[in-house]
Amino acid sequence: MAIPSVHPAVSGGHVDWARIRADFPLLQREVHGKPLVYLDSANTGQKPAAVIDAVDDFYRHHNANVSRAVHALGSEATEAYEASRRKLAKFLNVRPDELVLCSGTTFAINLVAYSWALPRLKAGDAIVVSRMEHHANIVPWQLVAQRTGATIKVAEIHDNGELDLDALYAQLTPEVKLLAVTHVSNVLGTVNPVREICCEARKRGITTVVDGSQAAPHRPLDVASIGCDFYALTGHKMAGPTGTGALWARKETLDAMPPFIGGGEMIKEVRFDGTVFNDAPHKFEAGTPNIAGFIGLGAAVDYLSSIGMANIEAREQTLLAHATEELSKIDGLRIFGSAREKAAVISFQIAGAHSHDLATLLDLEGVAVRSGQHCAHPLLQFFGVAATCRASFAFYNTHQEVDALVAAIHKSRRLLG
Structure with a gap:
């Protein structure tokens, strides 16, 4: 099936992002009995049905x-x-x-x-x-x-x-x-x-x-x-x-x-x-x-x-701003990287919590983030850390998923003591 030059969800400068999200079959599944919150798009992006087809x-x-x-x-x-x-x-x-x-x-x-x-x-x-x-x-x-x-x-x-x-x-x-x-x-x-x-x-x-x-x-x-x-x-x-x-x-x-x-x-x-x-x-x-x-x-x-790369960039910037604001409120959470021009990627650590442990607990809440050195050992050496968690956003993510990440971090912190 041919993909239209303009996605049906794009009209008059407005994008129906919920309709866009519905194009991605995998995002409809559950993990550990929880709705999947996929925040690992810097690792690999999810595929719309049009690509699978x-x-x-x-x-x-x-x-x-x-x-x-x-x-x-x-x-x-x-x-x-x-x-x-x-x-x-x-x-x-x-x-x-x-x-x-x-x-x-x-x-x-x-x-x-x-x-x-x-x-x-x-x-x-x-x-x-x-x-x-x-x-x-x-x-x-x-x-x-x-x-x-x-x-x-x-x-x-x-x-x-x-x-x-x-x-x-x-x-x-x-x-x-x-x-x-x-x-x-x-x-x-x-x-x-x-x-x-x-x-x-x-x-x-x-x-x-x-x-x-x-x-x-x-x-x-x-x-x-x-x-x-x-x-x-x-x-x-x-x-x-x-x-x-x-x-x-x-x-x-x-x-x-x-x-x-x-x-x-x-x-x-x-x-x-x-x-x-x-x-x-x-x-x-x-x-x-x-x-x-x-x-x-x-x-x-x-x-x-069909969505428009300018629309995609603008959407991801709103998600980045929301996530940065909410994560910055969490005591003991350190964000790595605050460049003036930044894409929708947030690497972070929480004091006293190993990144792999935190990522494992987040996964139990359905939240998928990457943990480790992200194939960038010299960069993490610069910051003096062995690993971080990384939440990376794409246009198919939602503001509710940002909030789900924050809630899952709070719950995980309590479990980690």
């Missing part, structure tokens, strides 16, 4: 491999797969032939690390990585540095969770060849001024990699205007299936990079004395892709677009 329809009616067969099913699968690439490109305001489809941000950043950085970096070069990065935007650069002799420099943050921009720009010295920075922190919710950061890097001839995993699901994006060299995102955080994502780079950049993985589909001709590779982006897409997943991601893009 798109995947189901592909397997029921169109299942075939892409770019290999001339029969009807093969043509249908290929067209649907490439249509998803075009939809995602439009969503990001980039060209389809500049968008590599892959399993997610982790794969995308590793592609840059091994196909762009590894052949170019050498001893004496430096890579700058911010303190607030997810491990997916730290570990690949460490591996490249080990193999090339390059070094890692850390861009530090202020106590409120904002990047220290003056210190960052001072670090961008001639030996720095690459800067890796997140658009939105998965722990703090900090929204980094990536356009300004990339502009400063570009003045110095430094290549930039932006992790957009936590930005793409929650705010309008114009990747072309950011001015970065690479932008990575993950589909399952933006209402799409797992195992989907993309890497954007300019066509000339992709053309200058060797393939990352060899196999079928990424070639034009194979001989034992040499291989002629396919054009970008296909030369980076070896093997059979997650076809159904990307068709589902195309449906997710249609769905998000």
Whole structure:
């Protein structure tokens, strides 16, 4: 079923969020006999029925491999797969032939690390990585540095969770060849001024990699205007299936990079004395892709677009404001990150309560939050803590669920003594 260009719940600048929420089947279930309050969307987003139906329809009616067969099913699968690439490109305001489809941000950043950085970096070069990065935007650069002799420099943050921009720009010295920075922190919710950061890097001839995993699901994006060299995102955080994502780079950049993985589909001709590779982006897409997943991601893009990313961002900001106000009233509760521009993520601790214990008790009340280090060990080390709980909100959440979180915390505190 085609998704309308404007969701029926959107009318005259008003959005019926209860009607939007009803699109998500999983949100109707109970956990431990309590209504589910899902506050872990920074980990993975829930899927609307339209996405689930798109995947189901592909397997029921169109299942075939892409770019290999001339029969009807093969043509249908290929067209649907490439249509998803075009939809995602439009969503990001980039060209389809500049968008590599892959399993997610982790794969995308590793592609840059091994196909762009590894052949170019050498001893004496430096890579700058911010303190607030997810491990997916730290570990690949460490591996490249080990193999090339390059070094890692850390861009530090202020106590409120904002990047220290003056210190960052001072670090961008001639030996720095690459800067890796997140658009939105998965722990703090900090929204980094990536356009300004990339502009400063570009003045110095430094290549930039932006992790957009936590930005793409929650705010309008114009990747072309950011001015970065690479932008990575993950589909399952933006209402799409797992195992989907993309890497954007300019066509000339992709053309200058060797393939990352060899196999079928990424070639034009194979001989034992040499291989002629396919054009970008296909030369980076070896093997059979997650076809159904990307068709589902195309449906997710249609769905998000039908609501409007500006509407989604505004809704989530109201939830963030409500949650911040109510959680701040709880004695002994510490919120990590108070950046001036922040996405709907709140990491917190309660004095005397281990984060895993608290999360377990919240789960018994039906409230799902994440606990741990959130794949951001260096960031938590900065704050001197071993773990936090994290409540992350999406447009399908409600203000009543914020109140349910607060009530569950109060009840859990009493049980923890």
